[in-house]
Amino acid sequence: MGKIKKIGVLTSGGDAPGMNAAIRAVVRAAIFNGCEAYGIYDGYEGLIEGNIVRMHSHDVSNIIQRGGTILKTARSEEFRTPEGRTKAYEKMQELGIDALVVIGGDGTFSGARLFCQEHNVHIVGIPGTIDNDLYGTDYTIGYDTAVNTVVDAVDKIRDTASAHNRLFFIEVMGRDAGFIALRSAVATGAEAVLVPEIETDLNDLDRYLEHDYKPHKSSGIVIVAEGDKSGGAYTIADQIAKKHPEYDVRVTVLGHIQRGGSPSAFDRVTASTLGVAAVDALLDDQTSIMVGIMNKDIVHVPFNKAIKNSKPLNHNLLDITEVLSI
Amino acid sequence: MGKIKKIGVLTSGGDAPGMNAAIRAVVRAAIFNGCEAYGIYDGYEGLIEGNIVRMHSHDVSNIIQRGGTILKTARSEEFRTPEGRTKAYEKMQELGIDALVVIGGDGTFSGARLFCQEHNVHIVGIPGTIDNDLYGTDYTIGYDTAVNTVVDAVDKIRDTASAHNRLFFIEVMGRDAGFIALRSAVATGAEAVLVPEIETDLNDLDRYLEHDYKPHKSSGIVIVAEGDKSGGAYTIADQIAKKHPEYDVRVTVLGHIQRGGSPSAFDRVTASTLGVAAVDALLDDQTSIMVGIMNKDIVHVPFNKAIKNSKPLNHNLLDITEVLSI
Amino acid sequence: MGKIKKIGVLTSGGDAPGMNAAIRAVVRAAIFNGCEAYGIYDGYEGLIEGNIVRMHSHDVSNIIQRGGTILKTARSEEFRTPEGRTKAYEKMQELGIDALVVIGGDGTFSGARLFCQEHNVHIVGIPGTIDNDLYGTDYTIGYDTAVNTVVDAVDKIRDTASAHNRLFFIEVMGRDAGFIALRSAVATGAEAVLVPEIETDLNDLDRYLEHDYKPHKSSGIVIVAEGDKSGGAYTIADQIAKKHPEYDVRVTVLGHIQRGGSPSAFDRVTASTLGVAAVDALLDDQTSIMVGIMNKDIVHVPFNKAIKNSKPLNHNLLDITEVLSI
Amino acid sequence: MGKIKKIGVLTSGGDAPGMNAAIRAVVRAAIFNGCEAYGIYDGYEGLIEGNIVRMHSHDVSNIIQRGGTILKTARSEEFRTPEGRTKAYEKMQELGIDALVVIGGDGTFSGARLFCQEHNVHIVGIPGTIDNDLYGTDYTIGYDTAVNTVVDAVDKIRDTASAHNRLFFIEVMGRDAGFIALRSAVATGAEAVLVPEIETDLNDLDRYLEHDYKPHKSSGIVIVAEGDKSGGAYTIADQIAKKHPEYDVRVTVLGHIQRGGSPSAFDRVTASTLGVAAVDALLDDQTSIMVGIMNKDIVHVPFNKAIKNSKPLNHNLLDITEVLSI
Structure with missing residues (x-):
């Protein structure tokens, strides 16, 4: 695969506050690095159906503070089948989209991993879920x-x-x-x-x-x-x-x-940081990984690890609850 | 009954944001007018049991912005009986409390009305309920x-x-x-x-x-x-x-x-206005009435009317919903 | 002038939260009543320059909660001159816009009044200013x-x-x-x-x-x-x-x-009510008036009166400040 | 010095949201560990003057969500002098207070450090300042x-x-x-x-x-x-x-x-964690240190280090600002 020129971005699974901040960051970081950015509507469903539009810098103006996701999200039965993923691949080929940033959780990354295994696609994931249950990152967007x-x-x-x-x-x-x-x-x-x-x-x-x-x-x-x-x-x-x-x-x-709701400052900063990091990772030839933040550093976590492992609760906080409820 | 010297205030029924702002206004307006103010805890229950403390101006400092009610609220089975109300009356006599301001809704005023009928007490009500369902006032505190x-x-x-x-x-x-x-x-x-x-x-x-x-x-x-x-x-x-x-x-x-929640500016202004108006009404020898706001004016509504009549919905708003949901 | 078919809406002067809710209401009420709705950008400046687009129901979806104004606002030196107003009139003729709803304050209505005097235009104003200083309405949008x-x-x-x-x-x-x-x-x-x-x-x-x-x-x-x-x-x-x-x-x-900020419930209700009322007034052949709310009723106030008279402060609130700051 | 029995807590310097959550945590953790807790009003000034009260668990109920500091804060000229610190020491001796938790920033810790050098006192600091400019902790309370x-x-x-x-x-x-x-x-x-x-x-x-x-x-x-x-x-x-x-x-x-304002969830969790950690540190015979959080772990940082070193800005965020403002 040659140099990446066109980067698509989608949100998938349950929506989370800060997804718009992440979309904005991906779009602008792509453009900043000389690529074209494409917004894919309705998650993988929209990828299969070609519900895709070119996005410029001003298309993501004034969305950093908005809850929900301007790209909408949906569950796609079809993308769970090899045939569905092949259609998605063909649509990307047709439009010349070289790489994807997918924002979501567990299910989103499972799909992306299979997609990477079966087709020559470059995909980087951004952890976007209010549940914070993704291994390999201290915080997920929306939490x-x-x-x-x-x-x-x-x-x-x-x-x-x-x-x-x-x-x-x-x-x-x-x-x-x-x-x-x-x-x-x-x-x-x-x-x-x-x-x-x-x-x-x-x-x-x-x-x-x-x-x-x-x-x-x-x-x-x-x-x-x-x-x-x-x-x-x-x-x-x-x-x-x-x-x-x-x-x-x-x-x-x-x-x-x-x-719902306007994302907190923390989520906006995390989303902005990870959006930029995702584009950087693609341009560094990374694929089938999630970008995360561990101890303030950007990390790259294989989809496989992020999905299979489970993140432990902070037991110190459990103890604190007990101490402070006297 | 002679000149009023000691005014008690209580909250009763479901709590509503702005009740604290009303308590503050009653206490300070009482003191401003040369009376002593008494806080009665747990509604009518506390009146019967004598759960009552003298309140000074600084006791109601910094509560205008707080949700809930510092005087707490409770439903009192005993106050629904003539015997309970007699006990409450005796407690007032014992402590020399001349008059009451009761903050609540329908049930609060029904009790107050019976209390006024059976005993020589001066009571003024303030409409405090999120439901806004009291006849005789455009707005209730908390709505x-x-x-x-x-x-x-x-x-x-x-x-x-x-x-x-x-x-x-x-x-x-x-x-x-x-x-x-x-x-x-x-x-x-x-x-x-x-x-x-x-x-x-x-x-x-x-x-x-x-x-x-x-x-x-x-x-x-x-x-x-x-x-x-x-x-x-x-x-x-x-x-x-x-x-x-x-x-x-x-x-x-x-x-x-x-x-719950910190009361809105509107509720704080309404509560402050009605708190002052309630004390004014008591000092003007009013009793068995609720103070309300109708068309920006303070009004006095007999408890009887406030309870028995039902306030109509604004039908214009119903029409607007229909027009604007196209 | 015959039956009104095309209604334009603009915001002018200082912006106020709730202006978007009013725009939404005007657009949808116009469509509900069988008219076409037109959004005029940048206030009177945009009217002169023809910065005007047709608006459908979905163009005002999901804006009721937004601060600012999607139509933007500007001060127009040119509209203060008879020549400027003539240009604006010609633009309306050219596009077939029969009537205007102007959302703003004092200055907005002064301009509208002159425009009505000089040209055969139908204009209704909606009071939109955080200052609440317009005579003839209890509340202005944004206050x-x-x-x-x-x-x-x-x-x-x-x-x-x-x-x-x-x-x-x-x-x-x-x-x-x-x-x-x-x-x-x-x-x-x-x-x-x-x-x-x-x-x-x-x-x-x-x-x-x-x-x-x-x-x-x-x-x-x-x-x-x-x-x-x-x-x-x-x-x-x-x-x-x-x-x-x-x-x-x-x-x-x-x-x-x-x-700025998302409008309060009160401002959204006022804006929705007045937006519908403004369109109703135009369809009832009213012009050169502001719609307002007095004592819960919709009122029509000639621009002249709204501008020239000054609204008095509520002196009761001044007294309350004094009583409650002890 | 023997086993710690009585722990005093004070806030000093500029106030920060979350200080109350930290006070609550210190008081309850002290009691949980079998100690008595004492609230010291007005910072070091109150320590010198003996403005100190015993605090029980319920004295810190319902303050976790409040801005400001119930213990108030003040700058103390006297505590900057050796004589002032000697007075403070004598007051602690008099009341039998064995140890202090001081919540504040740079200036607070400088004073505490000198106090530790001159007298046999146990002091642990909690970083409480909106500026986040303390070395040795990723986050300060209030930031x-x-x-x-x-x-x-x-x-x-x-x-x-x-x-x-x-x-x-x-x-x-x-x-x-x-x-x-x-x-x-x-x-x-x-x-x-x-x-x-x-x-x-x-x-x-x-x-x-x-x-x-x-x-x-x-x-x-x-x-x-x-x-x-x-x-x-x-x-x-x-x-x-x-x-x-x-x-x-x-x-x-x-x-x-x-x-001001109610502290964010993040600050409340940080404050609760550090409050418990400060008491733990005292009971582990630590002194002249600040407790902080680095990479999710509790750390102990000598006052000297926390004060003398300066924390660097996150340069990655500077780059991000540039990328995303296109």
């Missing part, structure tokens, strides 16, 4: 914003919990990972946190509530990751409420607000 | 903040709806009244709104979605008041999704975040 | 958002004022009117407020600081409207600081942040 | 919040800049360091950034404006750190405006809003 959204919501709920002396169970996103739950729990001073990575023992929670919460506190917050094995906030709250009718228990499921 | 909270949340959901081409059903508070739903719908540019005051015809909604939404729009928002007769956001979304598997339907129930 | 922006900023400054026991003078917008200053002062619990409408007696301020602030408070906020006759926050702070070196005095000029 | 406050303000100004096609010079805090300026510049997509660490060549800025800004962009943002050698935003804007009357130049100095 910091999602945590701030949760914190802002829990602060509001704390107001009313405290006015009524209530115990709230608040469910946050995270089907397989407790990153959002744990970090929000520390940041909101939650009384307890339940995450998928750790078997929930409701007896432990019960003991804490009896010994530490009930005698000393008039209101409380328990953060529950949606993927917690004990069945979500409603199930847990029910069990606690049945056992302790003396608690005034309430449940809130924060839901999709966690995916 | 503007709650609408802004909903709008902020829906803006976030719009980001992700639009990234995925989804149709969202979003449930907001309002068991008997559609004020929050209607105003948020206009402010977020929602595609449709369902309120308790108007019989929901799902066929209408279906027709709108078929003729206006489906051919022209890629994503949409339907705001549903929790008290809507057709059964809440989940029920409606289910029916629509069953009939139209081609829509990508999602549901979010905003829940208790609507009760 | 509520600007006040909330100020309140949010002052809340932040209160944190640091209180950490350091400092006295802050904060300058807010309002060259001729104290609406933003007064309302923010009440909403932030400011110790004092200085507005252009009332002669500032620094001796009064000094007395207040000596008798009420110094002995009782450890930190304070004085809100100063930029148009205050005594010369702005820096001048006043200097004089106070010179006389009282014992105060730790600081100054902040809030500046242009007051013009 | 992320301050950057988000700047980003939020610049987003608002971008709205109005873009409505009017204006070039804004925005001055942000940072007397000696450009961290806030640089990070905000990347996060807001600023056209250029001027920092104290790099000699500003106005000819460079001028060339950029002529070649990249003027022909391609209609509005722009230049972020200027207050400590920039060329003299601040007003001076630079004046020079550019004089040379290019064709630009519509405006200036805003963001000022003290940067010090």
